[in-house]
Amino acid sequence: MSRLTRRGFIATGSAVGAVLASPTIVRAQGKVTVGMAWPGMQDAVWSTSHKLLNEFAAASDTEIELVFTAADMDVAKQASDANDLISRGVDVLLVFPIDSKAISSSVKRARDAGIPSMAFLRQVHADARDQADVFVGIDAKYQQLSSARTVFEKMNADGAEISEVLWVSGDIRDENSRLRGVGLQEACDEYGATIAQDLVGNWDPQQAAAALAPALKAYPNINHISVASDVMMSGVRQVLQDAGKWAPHGDENHMYLSSVDVFPIGLELLRSGHLDADTIFDVTGMCRTAVELMPRLAAGETFDSDVLIQGPVFTPANVDDPEMQAQLWAT
């Protein structure tokens, strides 16, 4: 599970499109060399994004060379790697920060050397002295908002009562989890629902189960559970099975479930009809956008806003559409 941080200004939806379709596009001449200071390759997001960035770069109209370094989660090594890339004279420094604060010093060195920088997935901390020239990340708030909104719509169509929602959140210290909670709150506000209880699952199925089991007894009439990541769904399934509420959509015992990420278990539960909506953690979209921005950044174009990717909502009805399948990366 990725941990995201971000500063206040976000560009969502149409703003992303506006950034990408800007009429003031300045194309870099010739080859663009991009130095990648990556945390490592052990995590699925790190390795997948590395692979996808290479694929999109190879297909780009501009010749883009990606120079890859991996820091093995060592903050000091990531700084050294960034220094090496700056010494190499890359055109753009692309950083996937291990630490959102420590990376600021590398961003500063790049700027001192006249090299623009792009932060990927994890933003340079808002309090840091030096910010990256552009941030490409995930719109965490939109993820939960869109997922919950889809379920509320479905409940309306089914004639189900919308009143209270149980919220299985991630890590309380995690900005990503906090923003997903804000997204759920906005969806609830739109449909006149309230969050009955915030249950901290710490991105862990067993902790999610431990928190959800007593809450389900305290709120026996709950008919919608929103989960911060489908990585915790095995714990949710276990609790609902014990409570006799684990049934696919259409069954009278069905519990409406909304979630985020679309990991393999999410796909499985969408197909079985147990999970009603799941917004993807759109690594593909992020990589595509990052590659599109690289030549422009190298050419000296500046960006007023961050670029936050929203990603589509997977539902049982569209889960096997080829277009949706093309978005999958974690399966």
Next chain:
Amino acid sequence: MVGEMVDTSQTYVPRDSGVLKLWHWLRSHPALLPVVLSVVMALVFALTVPNFADLRNIMNIFGQLGFLGFLCIGMTYVMVAGGIDLSSYTVVSAAAVVGATVMVATDSTVPGCLLMLVIGLAFGTINGIAIAYLRMVPFIVTLSTMVLAEGFAIWFTQAQSVYGLPYAFIDIFSARILPMTWGISARPVGIPVAGIAVLVAALILGFVLSRTLYGRRVYLTGANEETARISGIRVRRIKFSTYVLAGLMAAITAMILTADLGTATTAMVRDVRLMDIIAATVIGGASLKGGKGSILGSMFGLLFLTMLSNAFNLLGVSPFIAMVIKGTVLVAVIGLDVLRAK
């Protein structure tokens, strides 16, 4: 020639073979092996790797020596005295987060730096007492303090980075002085203070180890503890002092890294770098059995590994191929250590 005795030692390699001469020379001057390796490698890379000889990159390499150089110095003393310190890299994080927290709270550099020194010395003292006076096994003791320091840092910070350090602290320890221009570097490049600091420390502590009575006692303790004791050397005190010095070096590393990164975290230095530190020290002539090694050798061993990593990054070599090559170098060096001992 049936039945005729043949002296294979005479015929296998001629006594005047250049290779043999070079081998004997390197065996008798182990500290010069990394010097020769580093110089040869620098020349090869300067001619073949784009931007390697650029001033910005030279200063980059020099600055990177400041990250791990102090830890290498500490490790050299410990290994020469016959021990090993696996905890140094987590002590860096523990000292850094505590000192940085105080700096942020007081907006003052001195108390935070002093606290970093105290934490580093405290862990060095724990290691020293357990190994020298309680006769515990260095590997186990320092493995335990490695976990202890890491756990302490995570508990102390709740795994959050410490940020908002006084600018004076960052500006002093991460400063670059005497800006100059050379090669493709269009913008002036300064000499990193961290690199100068480790150079000065290496000269002083190298002199102490190689030219003073204390240094000779450290060597004798590592070479043969019993003989050292019979010779009147206070072996426990010597071993204790090397671990305390290693703790001090970890504390100084904490200051330099914290300033360079502008933050203190629990993951400032990871276990992979411990391998680099040990490898640099062994390449520099130190023996895992003690009694051998030098600060000069360790510094050039570190320079050798730093240049290797740097060149791989400049060439865009996959970091995983680089890991394989570095691992191979390490195995070769340990093999060399075994050969040297024979």
